Amino acid sequence: MIRLPDPKPGVMARREEIVAALRDLVRGGPLGEGVISAPRELKPYETDGLSAYRQPPLAVVLPTSTEEVAAVLRYCHQNGIRVIPRGAGTSLSGGALPLADAVVIGLMRMNRILEVDYDNRLAVVEAGVTNLGITNHVAADGFFYAPDPSSQLACMIGGNVMMNSGGAHCLKYGVTANNLLGVKLVTIEGEVIGLGGRHLDAAGYDWLGLITGSEGQLGIVTEVTVRILRAAEGQRAMLAAFKGTEIAGQAVDAIIGSGIIPVALEFMDRPCIHACEAFAHAGYPLDAEALLIIEVEGSVEEQDMLLDRLKEICARFDPISLKVAQTAEESVAIWKGRKGAFGAVGRISPDYLCMDGTIPTGELPHVLRRIGEMSAQYGLQVANVFHAGDGNLHPLIMFDANDPESFRKAEAFGADILKLCVEVGGCLTGEHGVGVEKRDLMGVQFTRDELRLQRSIKGAFDPDWLLNPAKVFPLEDNPALQRAA
Amino acid sequence: MNGEVLAPAREEDLAAAIAAAHAAGEPLAIEGNGTKRALLRPVQAARTLSTRALSGITLYHPQELILSARAGTPLPEIEAALAERGQHLIAEPPTLAALFGVAPPGAPTPGIRPPTLGGLVATNLSGPRRITGGAMRDHVMGIRAVTGTGEVFRSGGRVLKNVTGLDLAKLLTGAHGTLGVITEVTLKVLPAPAASGTLALRVASLEAGVRALSAGLGSSYGVSGAALLPQGTQVGAEGRPGPLALLRIEDFSESVAYRLGRLREDLAALGEVSVVEQEESRALWAAVREAAPLGAADEEAVWRVSVQPTAGPGVVAAAGLGKALLDWGGGLVWLAGPATPETHAKVVAAAAAAGGSFTLFRAPEPLRAAVAVLPEEPAALAAIGARVKTVLDPKGILNPGRMRAGS
Numbered sequence: 007m008i009r010l011p012d013p014k015p016g017v018m019a020r021r022e023e024i025v026a027a028l029r030d031l032v033r034g035g036p037l038g039e040g041v042i043s044a045p046r047e048l049k050p051y052e053t054d055g056l057s058a059y060r061q062p063p064l065a066v067v068l069p070t071s072t073e074e075v076a077a078v079l080r081y082c083h084q085n086g087i088r089v090i091p092r093g094a095g096t097s098l099s100g101g102a103l104p105l106a107d108a109v110v111i112g113l114m115r116m117n118r119i120l121e122v123d124y125d126n127r128l129a130v131v132e133a134g135v136t137n138l139g140i141t142n143h144v145a146a147d148g149f150f151y152a153p154d155p156s157s158q159l160a161c162m163i164g165g166n167v168m169m170n171s172g173g174a175h176c177l178k179y180g181v182t183a184n185n186l187l188g189v190k191l192v193t194i195e196g197e198v199i200g201l202g203g204r205h206l207d208a209a210g211y212d213w214l215g216l217i218t219g220s221e222g223q224l225g226i227v228t229e230v231t232v233r234i235l236r237a238a239e240g241q242r243a244m245l246a247a248f249k250g251t252e253i254a255g256q257a258v259d260a261i262i263g264s265g266i267i268p269v270a271l272e273f274m275d276r277p278c279i280h281a282c283e284a285f286a287h288a289g290y291p292l293d294a295e296a297l298l299i300i301e302v303e304g305s306v307e308e309q310d311m312l313l314d315r316l317k318e319i320c321a322r323f324d325p326i327s328l329k330v331a332q333t334a335e336e337s338v339a340i341w342k343g344r345k346g347a348f349g350a351v352g353r354i355s356p357d358y359l360c361m362d363g364t365i366p367t368g369e370l371p372h373v374l375r376r377i378g379e380m381s382a383q384y385g386l387q388v389a390n391v392f393h394a395g396d397g398n399l400h401p402l403i404m405f406d407a408n409d410p411e412s413f414r415k416a417e418a419f420g421a422d423i424l425k426l427c428v429e430v431g432g433c434l435t436g437e438h439g440v441g442v443e444k445r446d447l448m449g450v451q452f453t454r455d456e457l458r459l460q461r462s463i464k465g466a467f468d469p470d471w472l473l474n475p476a477k478v479f480p481l482e483d484n485p486a487l488q489r490a491a
Numbered sequence: 492m493n494g495e496v497l498a499p500a501r502e503e504d505l506a507a508a509i510a511a512a513h514a515a516g517e518p519l520a521i522e523g524n525g526t527k528r529a530l531l532r533p534v535q536a537a538r539t540l541s542t543r544a545l546s547g548i549t550l551y552h553p554q555e556l557i558l559s560a561r562a563g564t565p566l567p568e569i570e571a572a573l574a575e576r577g578q579h580l581i582a583e584p585p586t587l588a589a590l591f592g593v594a595p596p597g598a599p600t601p602g603i604r605p606p607t608l609g610g611l612v613a614t615n616l617s618g619p620r621r622i623t624g625g626a627m628r629d630h631v632m633g634i635r636a637v638t639g640t641g642e643v644f645r646s647g648g649r650v651l652k653n654v655t656g657l658d659l660a661k662l663l664t665g666a667h668g669t670l671g672v673i674t675e676v677t678l679k680v681l682p683a684p685a686a687s688g689t690l691a692l693r694v695a696s697l698e699a700g701v702r703a704l705s706a707g708l709g710s711s712y713g714v715s716g717a718a719l720l721p722q723g724t725q726v727g728a729e730g731r732p733g734p735l736a737l738l739r740i741e742d743f744s745e746s747v748a749y750r751l752g753r754l755r756e757d758l759a760a761l762g763e764v765s766v767v768e769q770e771e772s773r774a775l776w777a778a779v780r781e782a783a784p785l786g787a788a789d790e791e792a793v794w795r796v797s798v799q800p801t802a803g804p805g806v807v808a809a810a811g812l813g814k815a816l817l818d819w820g821g822g823l824v825w826l827a828g829p830a831t832p833e834t835h836a837k838v839v840a841a842a843a844a845a846g847g848s849f850t851l852f853r854a855p856e857p858l859r860a861a862v863a864v865l866p867e868e869p870a871a872l873a874a875i876g877a878r879v880k881t882v883l884d885p886k887g888i889l890n891p892g893r894m895r896a897g898s
Contacts, residue, residue, distance in 0.1 A: 125705045126799040126822075148711070170654045181652065183661075184629050197871035204799040205822055207615065207626055208848040210866045210894070211670075211876060215661030216627060219654045239711045259554040265577060265682035265743075308746050364650040367555050396651035397555070436652035444655075451655055456644045459882070460657045466878035478656065 008059055008100075009441050011476050011487045013107035016089055017064070024087065025065050028394035031077040031375070032067045037115055040074075042066040051092070051110050055157070056100040056443055058359075058407065063090065063104030063155035070115045072190055072198055072228040074252055079226065080196025082109055088472050089194075093134065093165030096157040098360055099441025101169065101221055103150065113164050116228060120145050128187055128204055130231045133164025137171070140232060140320060148232045152179035155437070156348065164227050170219030170381035173436035174344075177395035178269045178303075179235070181437065183218040194468045204231055206403060215465075219441050222474035226466040238303035241269060243337040244313055245430045247294035247326040251275060252371035254296035258394045259367065260344040261300070266312060270301040272344055273394035275374065278351070278402070279343075281389055285350030288427065291327050299344055301337070310367040355387065355404030356411075359420050363427030364436035367397040376426055377401055384419045386412070399427065425450050440478045448480055457483070494537045500544040502635065502643060502674045508540060509672065509888075510641025518888045521668035523563055523607030527614055529591045529853050531667060531864045532764070542609045545674055548572055550649065557632065557649055561676040562609025569608060579683035582627040583618030584611050585780045587607075590793065590853060595741040609673045615665030618780035619716040622708065622819045626680075628664035633677040636663055639884025648679045662879070668890040670883045684741035688751045689716070689772040692736040692762035697721060699823035700736040703761045706799060707738040708820050709758060712750035715741045718779045719817035721807065730789035736762065739776060785816040787827035792854035794838045796824040798847030809841035810834075830858045842866070865894055 017024070025043045030388035034040030042048060043065045046411070052062040064087075069075045082089050088108040095102050104110050122144055123129070129140055137158040140151040154173035155161055163169070167189060172181040179185070179238060188202030191213075202214040217224055249252040263466045274282065274290075283290045290297060298320070302312040313330050320328055331337040343350070351358050356430065364375050374390060382387045392399040401423055405416035424434045424444065428451050434444045461479050465471070471486040481487055497519075498673040499505040507538040512519050518536035522528065524543050548569065553576040560569055566586065573579050577688060586606050593603060595641040612634070619627040633647030636659075663671050690707070691805060694700040697719060716739030731792035738758075740750045755764050767775055778784055787793050791814070796806050803821035812828035826833045835858065842849035842865075851864040880887070891897075 048576070123799075125702075125711060125801050127709060128799070149709075158633040170658075172652055176652065180629065182626060183658075184625050193871060193875070196869070199869055199872050201872075203846055203848070205847045206621065206819060207617070207665075207797055207799040209797070209850045210665075210848075210868060210881075211879075212615070212628060212661050212665050213872065215664070216658060218661075219658055223657070234710050236711050238713070262556065262682075263554050265685065267681060304746065308749065311745055312762060364648075364652045366552065366557070366650055368552060398652045409504075431648070432650050433648045433653045433655045435655050436650070437654055439654055440656065442600065448656065451648075456646075457656075457726070459638070459642070459644055460659065463657055463659065463662075463879060466882055467875055469878075 009481060010061065011106055011481065013105065014086065017107040020062060020103070024085070025411060027081060028065060028067050028078065031081060032069050032074050034068070035070060040068055042068070051112070052104060054095040054097045054100060056098055056103070056441065057415065059100050059102050059103050059442060061106060063108050063110045064106065065175040066110040066112055068112045068115050074194065075111060075226055075228050076192050076196040076198055078109065078111060079192055079194055082472060083128060083194050083196060086470065086472070087406065088475055090474055091168065091226045093162035094160045095134070096161040096165065097169065097441055098438045099360070099435065099443040101439050101441040103442050105476060113162065113227060113228065124149065126204060127234055128231055129234050130229065131163055133228050133230060134162050137161050137163060137166055140234070144234050148237055150237050151232055151234055152185050153182050161230065164232050167218055167227050167230055168220060168222050169439040170435070172398065174272060174393060175269045177271060177393065178267055183215060185233045186214060186218060186230065187233055188231040189214060189217060189227045191225040191227055193225045194473050202231065221441065221478050223464045223478055224473065235267040238333070239304045239305045240309065241301055241337065242309045242331045242334070243299055243301040243340040244316060244328065244330040245330050245340050246298045246300065246320040247291040248296045248323060249326060251296045251374045253323050253371040254298060255367070257298065257320050260319050262320065262395065264315065268300045268316070268395065269303045271393070271395035272299040273297070273392050274344065275349070278347060278388060278389035278391045281350040281354050282343035282347050285353055286343040287345045288339055290343055294326050299340055318446065344391065351389050351402045351404065357405050357407040359403045359405065359416050361399065361401045361420050361423050362398070362402065362435045362438035363424045363432055364398045365427050365430050365432035367394065369430040370397070373426060373430060377423055380419055380422055384415050384417055386416055397432065421447055442477055445478060446480050454483060494539065496539045496541055497546040498541040502545065502637070504661050505540070505542070505545065505672065505674060506637045506641045506643050508889065509637050509639065512888050513640045513886055516888065518891045521672050521738060521890045523610035524565070524604035526586070526593045526604070526606045527591060527610055530614065531850070531894060532605055532859050532892050532896070533856050534890050540672065540673065541672065542602070543607060544612055544845040549675065553578055554893060556651060556680055557677060558680050558730060559649060559675060560608050561675050562607060562673045564608045565605045566611060567605050568607060572678055574683070574731050577683055578680045581620065581630050581679065581681050583620040583624070583780055584616055584627055585618050585782070587616070587781060590782055590787065590791065604822050608676055612664050612673055612676050613668050619718060619776055619818055622717055623713070623715050625822045628661055630679040631660050631664050631676060632679050634660045634673050635675040636671040638674045639886065639889045651679055667853050667893050669893055670889070671878065674890065686744035686747040687741045687769060687772045688747045689767040689775055690738045690751055690754050690758065691765050692758060694734050694736050694762040697734060697807060697817070699761065700734050700799055701803055703758055704738065704760065704820045707754060710754060712740060712754055713742065714738050716776055716779070717820040719821060720784050721815050737775065737779070739772065779816070779818060782816055782825045783813055785825045787814060790830065790855070791827045792830035792834065792858060793852045795825040795850045795852045796826065796838065796842045796847055798822055798824065798842065798845040803844035806841045809844060822865065830854045830898065832858065832862055835862050863895070
């Protein structure tokens with residue numbers, strides 16, 4: 007288990023009183039009570055998408071308005087109580103892992119779409135609206151919200167802002183930060199601040215940019231103004247199978263070098279191809295070492311033009327097979343395996359850890375070779391699936407959670423992969439966030455002074471370190487948390 | 492320019508210079524080549540620290556869509572390196588050399604230094620492609636910078652997707668050198684489109700023009716520029732009378748031809764339509780990027796107002812100035828008029844009424860020293876901002892007075 011700061015004895019001793027005070031602040035409604043404190047009912051909140059770590063919180067509040075969030079934060083600030091913001095709890099890095107003395111602020115009841123404005127191409131939504139919920143709301147009018155993390159059915163826009171979530175299509179459309187206009191931010195003091203708005207590039211410091219991806223360290227976002235885009239006329243995918251990962255990497259380079267930026271460019275290695283094929287029967291060639299899924303957009307004629315060029319480029323790299331979807335249905339079939347990749351790996355292994363480092367794409371062959379060597383060394387299988395255009399890797403390390411030694415090895419293997427990512431010029435996390443999972447690896451990427459500087463910026467927003475503490479920054483070297491413990 | 496100019500050629504020397512200034516409590520004006528000195532407020536500092544000697548591209552991997560360069564690298568050097576590999580800067584940043592009076596419109600003048608990469612990032616200025624391609628700050632993947640105490644730090648990196656730690660690169664982008672001195676920048680770049688074409692619609696009013704721009708931006712055709720030239724403004728020597736709504740498509744030539752055709756059909760009812768192709772289209776957008784159609788006279792003040800696109804025409808009307816130019820689908824409103832506190836107050840009120848943001852972009856020194864050139868921040872945010880400033884520049888020696896009086 008990862009180390010968490012000691013609970014504050016004063017807070018633990020006042021549990022009853024705190025719960026009662028919170029009940030006055032968050033009344034609840036038709037969906038149920040506003041405060042959860044019974045141990046059995048706290049169970050669903052003790053972990054998130056990184057289920058290896060568990061810790062029940064002091065209490066959970068489920069506010070239905072920005073005012074209630076502000077009231078809870080004001081109270082917690084006045085009483086020195088730590089808070090953990092939570093959306094759908096899909097974080098893969100433990101971003102919503104509670105602390106024993108913390109109040110979890112769950113935003114799932116703030117799930118209203120407040121406004122859609124097609125002339126200005128924006129939507130104003132509460133933080134608990136799901137990512138896909140935005141697209142579903144505007145799809146009938148031909149619009150969509152671009153970032154599309156794999157968890158988009160469940161994950162919430164407030165969490166997307168906090169993690170700066172990406173997805174398979176960010177090579178063309180960018181990540182969350184590139185698709186935001188404004189947020190309503192509640193500070194730890196309970197002040198409600200509007201950042202950005204309905205316009206681009208507000209003058210002054212780029213607070214919106216700093217908040218995006220800040221993992222709940224600086225405040226809680228309760229309302230979000232996102233840009234919505236008109237969907238392209240259509241899209242189609244092709245599948246290219248290669249004899250080696252190195253040559254597939256060269257094909258990726260050649261595609262980008264040709265001036266074509268596909269809307270998606272996904273890479274799967276042999277173990278992943280096999281797992282996905284067994285699961286989804288997508289028709290992936292089982293003799294391939296690497297597979298690219300390439301998607302283009304536009305009219306049917308534009309798709310044909312781009313796919314012809316892509317086919318011609320891939321053909322230069324001695325492919326095992328090239329398959330261009332002729333219809334939308336065939337595209338869906340090509341994507342079926344990729345979209346089910348995590349589930350497919352889950353079927354062949356009782357548990358897996360999903361890593362998320364990014365590397366310069368030129369380092370791909372070297373990094374995949376090293377991951378293969380580590381896999382043999384640790385005796386744990388790994389399947390690689392990732393966004394090839396932007397170098398964001400997702401190695402899935404398979405292990406058995408019932409075997410503590412297996413879990414320990416998986417964690418060490420994962421850490422070695424991330425260290426390798428940094429060593430070749432990349433970073434620890436491309437889109438999942440640091441959370442608790444990668445917290446203690448931050449020293450690999452940043453110097454002590456750089457971490458101190460980042461902590462001081464957090465301190466400017468949250469001087470008492472009450473907001474999602476014990477995440478992002480190593481506990482060592484952190485006077486704020488040591489003092490609090 | 493502010494007094495003596497320090498221009499160290501190495502990052503450690505620049506850091507040492509800042510550390511010494513910090514120790515002495517001596518303010519520094521921070522600049523690259525000083526092309527945007529007339530932007531925002533005049534800096535109160537006896538000495539200038541320039542990044543211009545920290546120059547050169549340090550890494551360029553076209554296949555990885557990544558370019559790193561030291562802060563003082565001249566923009567034309569970067570653009571030339573990118574062009575050689577068929578790539579470009581996504582945000583289409585303006586030089587604004589003519590607007591700031593550091594170079595006449597057109598060809599560069601010998602002896603006049605071009606804008607630097609660091610200056611561009613510190614001011615977060617983006618051109619017409621911002622509306623769909625993102626702002627300058629969206630393409631800053633990483634920075635190296637020096638704090639106001641002389642401490643060197645990095646944020647971000649040299650990869651396209653990175654959420655590791657707090658994004659201090661975003662904080663410094665657009666901070667006008669007040670939170671740190673940027674020494675090196677890593678940018679995301681993209682293939683330059685093979686072709687450019689523009690649909691020009693003569694429309695009855697600014698409101699009708701923004702409706703046309705909204706229809707274009709709300710189409711499936713990937714419009715990459717949407718500007719509106721009001722009545723009386725002219726573009727190019729031959730002169731095109733406005734109001735004129737402009738919608739640009741950039742892509743492979745087959746796509747540009749196809750999409751312009753479809754757009755033309757879809758928008759035919761909204762105004763009289765003509766098509767501007769290739770070089771003429773590129774020249775047109777270069778002019779929009781530099782705010783040339785605004786036609787600001789030397790003695791006039793220039794404002795840049797950002798609002799939701801449909802509010803753009805209302806801002807023009809409320810400001811009541813003769814000169815305007817709308818970009819970003821109507822959401823970026825350039826205004827020019829008399830450099831008086833009264834005119835400024837009108838523009839500020841117009842921006843506030845539209846729920847937007849303003850910048851007094853250029854003005855004679857007495858005006859820009861006397862009024863708030865940027866909107867006030869709410870008290871809670873200003874308090875956080877003051878604490879952030881204390882972390883990064885505790886003695887307030889970096890560009891004091893640049894963004895706000897007394898800070």
